[in-house]
Amino acid sequence: MKAVLALSEAVLADAVRKKVVWVVLVFATLLAFTVPSLPAYGGEVVSAVYRDVVLALMFAMSLVVGLALAVTRIPGEVERRTVFPVLARDVRRWQYVCATWGGMFIVVGLVVLAFTAIAIAVGALAYHEVMSVLLKGAFAAWLEAGVVVAVALLFSTRFSPVTSTVGALAFVFIGHSIPGLFTTLVGSGEHAAAPWWLPSLGVFDIIAPVAHGSGVSAVHLMGMSVAFVAWAALLLVLASLLFSGRDL
Amino acid sequence: MGEAGQAIRIEHARKDYGQMSGGRREAVSDVSFTVSVGAIHGLLGPNGAGKTTTLKMLLGLVRPSGGTFEILGKDAASPGARSPLGFLPEQPYFPSHLSALEALTLYGRLAGMGRSDVEEAAPGLLERVGLDGQAKTQLSRFSRGMLQRFGLAQAWLKTPSVMVLDEPASGLDPIGQRDVRNLMLEFRERGATVLLSSHQLSEVEAVCDEVTILNRGLVAARGHIDDLLNVKGQCSVTVRGSGPLPTEVEAVVTETASSGERRIFSIAEKDVRRVVDALDDSSWKLVSVVPKRDSLEDYFSRMLAATPEPATPESAPAAPAESAAPADPGTDVAEEVAQ
Numbered sequence: 001m002k003a004v005l006a007l008s009e010a011v012l013a014d015a016v017r018k019k020v021v022w023v024v025l026v027f028a029t030l031l032a033f034t035v036p037s038l039p040a041y042g043g044e045v046v047s048a049v050y051r052d053v054v055l056a057l058m059f060a061m062s063l064v065v066g067l068a069l070a071v072t073r074i075p076g077e078v079e080r081r082t083v084f085p086v087l088a089r090d091v092r093r094w095q096y097v098c099a100t101w102g103g104m105f106i107v108v109g110l111v112v113l114a115f116t117a118i119a120i121a122v123g124a125l126a127y128h129e130v131m132s133v134l135l136k137g138a139f140a141a142w143l144e145a146g147v148v149v150a151v152a153l154l155f156s157t158r159f160s161p162v163t164s165t166v167g168a169l170a171f172v173f174i175g176h177s178i179p180g181l182f183t184t185l186v187g188s189g190e191h192a193a194a195p196w197w198l199p200s201l202g203v204f205d206i207i208a209p210v211a212h213g214s215g216v217s218a219v220h221l222m223g224m225s226v227a228f229v230a231w232a233a234l235l236l237v238l239a240s241l242l243f244s245g246r247d248l
Numbered sequence: 249m250g251e252a253g254q255a256i257r258i259e260h261a262r263k264d265y266g267q268m269s270g271g272r273r274e275a276v277s278d279v280s281f282t283v284s285v286g287a288i289h290g291l292l293g294p295n296g297a298g299k300t301t302t303l304k305m306l307l308g309l310v311r312p313s314g315g316t317f318e319i320l321g322k323d324a325a326s327p328g329a330r331s332p333l334g335f336l337p338e339q340p341y342f343p344s345h346l347s348a349l350e351a352l353t354l355y356g357r358l359a360g361m362g363r364s365d366v367e368e369a370a371p372g373l374l375e376r377v378g379l380d381g382q383a384k385t386q387l388s389r390f391s392r393g394m395l396q397r398f399g400l401a402q403a404w405l406k407t408p409s410v411m412v413l414d415e416p417a418s419g420l421d422p423i424g425q426r427d428v429r430n431l432m433l434e435f436r437e438r439g440a441t442v443l444l445s446s447h448q449l450s451e452v453e454a455v456c457d458e459v460t461i462l463n464r465g466l467v468a469a470r471g472h473i474d475d476l477l478n479v480k481g482q483c484s485v486t487v488r489g490s491g492p493l494p495t496e497v498e499a500v501v502t503e504t505a506s507s508g509e510r511r512i513f514s515i516a517e518k519d520v521r522r523v524v525d526a527l528d529d530s531s532w533k534l535v536s537v538v539p540k541r542d543s544l545e546d547y548f549s550r551m552l553a554a555t556p557e558p559a560t561p562e563s564a565p566a567a568p569a570e571s572a573a574p575a576d577p578g579t580d581v582a583e584e585v586a587q
Contacts, residue, residue: 006357010343017345080341085402088307088335088412089358090328247265247310 003091004099011073011103016110020068025111028061032119036126047127051211054119055137059207062112062145063172069104070152071164078248087248094240101146101153101236108145112138137210139221143228144204148172150235157243175201196223203227254321255410255441256283256306261315263301275301277465279315288432288442290452290473293462294548299445300338302462303414307335319410331360334403338414338445340395344388348374348398351387355402366405376434377401378427392419400431411435411442417451429454449473449544463551477547482540483520486512489532496526514540 077083116138123131151171155164179194179202203224206216261279264272276298283289304310306317317324356366377397417425432455460470504513527534
């Protein structure tokens with residue numbers, strides 16, 4: 001556990017120095033500030049549209065930051081051989097993979113939290129409304145980014161950053177398409193909704209209820225957490241197995 | 249379980265890689281050697297001999313295709329087996345955004361040390377490797393030689409019982425190389441066992457108690473470096489002067505090299521007395537008479553020439569070890585590996 005914590009801290013310290021993290025955060029913040037001032041939205045804009053846009057930004061930002069960090073870490077460490085003094089010690093490959101994921105998950109969480117705080121502040125200034133419901137969206141974006149980081153790490157144990165990015169994006173696309181695909185195939189009616197056990201990322205699609213409705217229930221948040229744990233555990237086990245079988 | 253007194257035991261190590269063509273390429277065919285506790289053991293060989301792959305298999309960085317690897321009697325792949333081990337990779341790179349102290353703290357924690365223990369040990373450790381006052385300097389500002397020294401410091405964290413050093417003096421200036429040699433001797437004095445992979449004969453000669461020479465994935469020879477490289481029955485004579493050598497000397501000289509007034513030649517051991525007397529009676533001044541020794545480069549060249557190329561890389565059987573050993577009369581004292 002000591003090794004995992006030490007490595008996670010190192011990943012965290014390295015990640016917060018990466019320009020991409022700050023550039024994405026600043027860019028998303030600028031967009032959040034811009035939304036209420038756009039003429040089309042201006043005075044008539046409803047706060048729901050603002051929430052819609054910042055939630056989309058939140059998901060996109062967490063995806064970009066998570067992918068940018070995850071697809072380069074392991075290939076970079078192997079290429080620069082900085083991984084040798086780590087794994088030559090009594091550190092198991094699964095510990096290395098999990099610690100790397102853990103560090104990145106925390107970084108993405110911090111970035112999402114910072115953006116959420118800014119978005120809530122901008123919302124309060126522009127619409128005189130404390131949009132604490134955005135925290136639920138932030139939670140979903142963070143958990144989904146955790147899954148995406150795990151997928152990207154899984155690919156990056158064997159493939160280049162470009163291939164890993166394509167693989168992770170394909171996973172996200174397919175993961176979000178499955179519930180809709182199921183509904184299309186089954187047709188409308190009372191059995192049209194995708195069953196809970198169907199493996200997908202549909203559980204993280206909460207932009208509409210958070211932006212336009214009253215948010216999501218505690219049960220849904222719990223289900224989301226369970227789905228996150230299941231996905232992350234499965235992907236990290238696969239990533240550890242793949243990385244363990246790799247010659248460095 | 250390894251025998252008592254063995255810090256490292258490698259038995260029948262083998263590594264082959266799959267190829268795009270569908271065949272297999274053997275990087276290490278059959279390597280076995282042991283390193284005694286408290287010894288400095290050199291692992292030598294030309295490029296592609298399998299040194300680094302063998303070390304990587306021992307350290308769990310490469311999956312062996314076969315063989316046994318033990319560190320202090322424990323299977324090297326088992327949990328905890330590598331905790332008493334320090335490792336310096338070849339041309340080491342470290343996270344460049346960290347300072348020397350931060351990086352030492354990371355590696356120390358990975359080795360099971362507490363943060364405060366590392367912070368306490370770091371200044372002394374950095375001073376010992378010649379990096380005193382550099383604790384807060386970022387590693388990105390370190391020169392190659394400084395990184396090499398830092399590599400030794402991180403390997404020496406927690407005072408390991410076994411050190412594995414891959415080309416530790418690579419890229420260092422002569423002073424740096426001398427410092428590294430002294431450090432290795434200091435490691436041994438403090439009770440550590442050192443397994444050293446190197447190309448540099450001077451480094452190996454100065455510190456190693458015994459060496460294992462690899463060639464094309466096999467153990468070609470092992471023993472003391474003197475026993476391996478000294479040419480049996482031959483001496484090297486250095487003289488200073490000008491003009492032709494005395495006739496008695498010219499008659500027995502086999503190889504000659506000259507530089508200015510200095511001339512170096514080889515003679516048979518039995519002719520030494522006669523040659524010295526003849527030189528005393530001439531205008532030539534005798535500088536030295538020493539046992540003739542091959543350079544490691546010559547040794548490797550002969551070894552490569554003596555080992556036939558495998559017919560096809562993927563299907564070639566492992567060449568017999570005795571054919572890998574050079575046909576050198578000086579190696580008969582060393583243990584040439586025939587099994």
